[in-house]
Amino acid sequence: MIELGLARVFRLLARTPLPWRALHVAGTNGKGSICAYISAMLTAYNASQLRTESGKPPIKHGRFTSPHLIDRWDCITIDEKTISEVIFRQVEAKVLARNISENIQATEFELLTATAFEIFTLENVDIGVIEVGMGGRLDSTNILGQTSEFDELEPNQQNRPKPLVTAISTIALDHQGFLGNTLQEIATQKAGIMKSGVPVVLAMNNEAVTNHILNLASKAGVTQILHSKDTAGFDVTRASSKTNAAHARQQNGAMAFTITWLALKQLNRLPAPPTTQAACGSSTLRNEIRTSSLSSLAAALRAVPEKVVWPGRLQDINLAPLTSYTPTALLDGAHNAESATVLANTVRTRAGSRPVVWVLAASKGKDLAGMFELLLAGRPDDGVVATEFGAVDGMPWITATSAEDVKAAAAGVLSQDNVMVEKDITAALKKASRLAEEKDALLVIAGSLYLVGDVLRLVRSAGGKID
Secondary structure, eight states: OOOOOSHHHHHHTTTOOOOSEEEEEEOSBSHHHHHHHHHHHHHHHHTSHHHHHHTOOOOOEEEEOSSOSSSGGGGEEETTEEOOHHHHHHHHHHHHHHHHHTTOOOOHHHHHHHHHHHHHHHTTOSEEEEEOSSSSTTSGGGGTTOOOHHHHTSGGGOOOOOOSEEEEOBOOSOOHHHHOSSHHHHHHHHGGGOOTTOOEEEOOOOHHHHHHHHHHHHHHTOOOEEEGGGOTTOOOSSSOTTSOHHHHHHHHHHHHHHHHHHHHHHTTOSOOOOGGGOSOSHHHHHHHHHSHHHHHHHHHHHTHHHHOOOTTSSEEEOOTTTSSOOSOEEEOOOOSHHHHHHHHHHHHHHHTTSOEEEEEOOBTTOOHHHHHHHHHTTOTTOEEEEOOOOOOTTOTTOOBOOHHHHHHHHHTTSOGGGEEEOOSHHHHHHHHHHHHHHHTOEEEEESOHHHHHHHHHHHHHTTOOOO
16 A cells, blocks of 8 residues: 555654754656665775774664565665564564554554664664655655654653754656656656755756756755766766766766765764855765865765675576576666666667567556566567566555456567566566577566566575575
8 A cells, every 4th residue: 555644754753863964865767776876885985094083973763665575675785784583573563563553544654664663763864865765755754854743742752853864866757647747847746855964966857847857956945956967976978878888877976976965064073164264065975085184085975886785776686596598697677668768778789789688577557668678679689588577575455466457568669569468577587598508699687676686586586695
């Protein structure tokens, strides 16, 4: 069930202090990667000479992203390590009991959010890196920095500071049934995480969307706005963010760098800049980074995106435990037009003149025709095996498009003779592997993060390596 709103999660957490500071990231594409990069940059800061020489303790940081890939608890990390199943289930049990005893009737995502936030408080984290689930304004994560009438019932527990930084990644059409049918309507929902006095970092969106967000920021009382294109050390203006995977990584890396830098500044973890640089702004940020005392830290943070592996995003996977296919396959959770464009460009580069065999599945409600046009158009020798992912643990509202409907959408782009159906994922992988061997083709598994999760789970169960 998806039912947006904050009242239920406020009740779930009314007696829970949330003293840690958040880095809150909304957007349509890239926000999960941005959060992963931020976590890795905080780890890089902890290991830096600047931090050790300052005598200040490491920053303990948690991360909450969604959806999970393999296990329900793998969306929650402490210092980049997935929390244990034992801790997750202990805290979740308390949240579930509260939900029942107080008849809150919270949704599954609200229960998960409350569990993650409780864990961060239990683990005494300093920073929580938080990815918005859907939208922003009414997403359950948006209780950060806000109070409600439920907090008044527990006046001693009102410890919910505003986020250190909020951020909005690229905006695209997705979840229109909940967020609106235009980019500006969707941007309005995403921008709902902005708060008075909290710096905002923006990705490169089209001019109309950017101006709309800036107008909303002004109304929200935001006084400091930075754009990823202004960040020193990342060449994010060279091409569109839709050009290729490497550029998307630069864009997301620039976002993460700016968010992390602003957070470190506000936590007094960076040397104070000269008084002439005291004003806020992107040029000031560039000047600060160029100072000798900070340049080595900046270099270490900028190096992070090239090292981080974000599972299910352009991931090389060895299917040998399941199939006879010996090269690595490409696994990607692209599920909308923008992410499909990045995947299509990556596949074009990797495959060259070779054909591609695709294993495709999708969630119900996705624009399959538009996505498959991006992935398959101009590739007459490609083959497709349409399949379905299984039930998603903890997310019963997610259902797969039938394999027959996936086939029909793919057949609208490729010859019907090149598209086949295999509902069972293992059987689909085996069929696609045989076809890829016959064609000397690149094997690509895509269309849904839930398909990605099922494939990773199958490889792990067969004794294979998944990271």
